[in-house]
Amino acid sequence: MVVADKPDLITPPDGPPAALRLWRPTIYDVKTGRARCSDRIQVMLYMHLAPQALPAYAGTRPAGCVVYNGSKVDILPQAVDQKFIEAFEYFLGVIAGPEPAWKVPSRHECRFCDIARTECPERIEG
Numbered sequence: 001m002v003v004a005d006k007p008d009l010i011t012p013p014d015g016p017p018a019a020l021r022l023w024r025p026t027i028y029d030v031k032t033g034r035a036r037c038s039d040r041i042q043v044m045l046y047m048h049l050a051p052q053a054l055p056a057y058a059g060t061r062p063a064g065c066v067v068y069n070g071s072k073v074d075i076l077p078q079a080v081d082q083k084f085i086e087a088f089e090y091f092l093g094v095i096a097g098p099e100p101a102w103k104v105p106s107r108h109e110c111r112f113c114d115i116a117r118t119e120c121p122e123r124i125e126g
């Protein structure tokens with residue numbers, strides 16, 4: 001399974017390589033509209049995956065920041081803890097597993113879903 005996305009900005013490295021252990025990148029994502037929990041989770045996924053996917057950030061433990069029009073939400077590196085990582089891996093397994101995930105249809109969820117009723121008879125419309 002490939003997880004693909006791209007943050008808006010990662011602060012560049014500074015200082016000599018010896019200081020890399022102490023260097024803490026910050027991953028920024030800029031959003032329009034009101035603050036949502038999913039924005040924070042998205043940045044936390046970047047914080048977890050960037051050190052694994054990008055050699056320039058290997059061995060670092062990034063901080064995060066969601067930037068809105070007129071405000072920002074800082075995310076400490078500690079937010080990406082073992083519980084978060086286990087939940088991420090659990091849901092990767094749900095998505096990539098051989099069994100289809102449970103459907104939990106609701107007017108709110110189905111409204112934002114592109115799957116047509118022909119493919120999902122449980123779809124709630126209207």
Ligand code: SF4
Binds near residue numbers: 110114122
């Ligand atoms: S249309 Fe089907 S798959 Fe999409 S959110 Fe609704 S129940 Fe889930």
